[in-house]
Amino acid sequence: MSRDRIRQTARRIALLRDHFIHHDRFGPLEDRFLLLIEKRLADCEAGRTGEAHGIALSGLSGTGKTSAMDQMMARVCKWLNNSGHEDFSNVSIRVPSPATLKFVGQTLLRALGYQISSERQAWYIWDLVRHHLKERKILFVHLDEAQHLASRGTRHELNSVASMLKTLMTDPEWPVGIILSGTQELEDILNHDPQLARRMDTVHFESLSPVAHSNDVLDLVETYCCKAELEPGKDILELMHGERLIHAAANQFGLVIVLTLAAIEQAYLADAPLLTRAHFAKAYHLRTSCDDTFNPFIIPDFVRIDARQVFSREKR
Structure with missing residues (x-):
């Protein structure tokens, strides 16, 4: 395989990863967020400082939460800039692990463009967080991996x-x-604190x-075949292939996309004009190192396979 083909493949896959698939769960999530944004803007325009509200999005690993949130935050940022609200913005961070309030505060400050010594105490760091949220006119803080x-x-x-x-959401000077x-x-x-839960929409x-x-x-x-300029083979247009793909992805939407791109x-890499089930089988093998007898794109009774297991092999 030539180095040029590997390089070209990497670049084409990178472009495909930028393509966001709109699914039936994204629209309601975005609508809820836009309503909260409009309420915050209305309060700001009226000079009101009532408590802010938020959204809690939960789901198993691989359901596509992070991709959905990244897309939603980017779309709202673009909308704010194009609707005369460019002074306002949102900020998003991934909560570090292990997480302490002090470490989360430092991470948030860095996302706001402010560096601080790790020697500072947590209360001082969060006072700075609230100050910079107000100075930057941050409407919402998104905490991924919360x-x-x-x-x-x-x-x-x-x-x-x-x-x-709750302190951030009820700040008397700048609720976020x-x-x-x-x-x-x-x-x-949320279940630990009813006062926090009542301020959150849950999805x-x-x-x-x-x-x-x-x-x-x-x-x-x-859709991905069209974007990738590949013809879909007959064997991946069968209903059974959809069932195989869902099972191989452990029933998670985000992993369906990962396997499809793989x-x-x-x-x-094979310079093939068609996307076939054999390509899915190869992608699954590279992801799991499982024998063919544990590959859901190969065997007839694929439902017996635990798709979350790797290195599965026949006992010899």
Whole structure:
């Protein structure tokens, strides 16, 4: 395989990763966020400083939460700039692990363009956070991987996290909305504090169902084929392929996209004009190092395979 083909494949796949698939869960999430944005702008224009509200998005790993949030934040940023509200903005960070309130505050300050010594105490850091949120006219703070905020799960930790979030949302000078996204453990934070929970709209990304979503997944594959300038082979247009792909992705929407892009990558590397099930089988093997007898794109009884396992092999 030539170095040029590898380089070209890498570049084409990078472009495909930038393509966002609009799914039926994204629209309602975006609508909720836009409504909260409009409410915050209305309060700002009227000089009101009432408490802000937010959204908590939960779901299993691989459901596409991060991609959806990245797309939503980018679209809202563009809308603010094009609608005469360019003075306002939002900020997004990934909560570090292990997470302490002090470390999260430092990460948020860096995202706001401010560096601070690690020797400062947590209370001082969060005072600076509130100051810079006001100076930058930040409407919403998005915390991705928010389950790390309560990774130790102690009552003291949960109290501290909930208190910090409520302080930002009820700041008398500049209340800031909070967007939390993460795995289902973040629900423990909300369930721990009813006062915080009542300030949040909650959204849950469910797993895919082979029965209900196979046709949607086939449409997704066809869309990517069009973007990738590949013809879809007959074997990936069958309903069974949609079921195989959902199962191989452990029923998670984000992993369906990962596997589809990996299959397209194999087609590019082989200089193939068609995207076929064999490319999906190869992509799954490279991802898991499983024998063919544990590859859901090869065997007939694929539902017996645990798609979250890697290195699965026949016992010899």
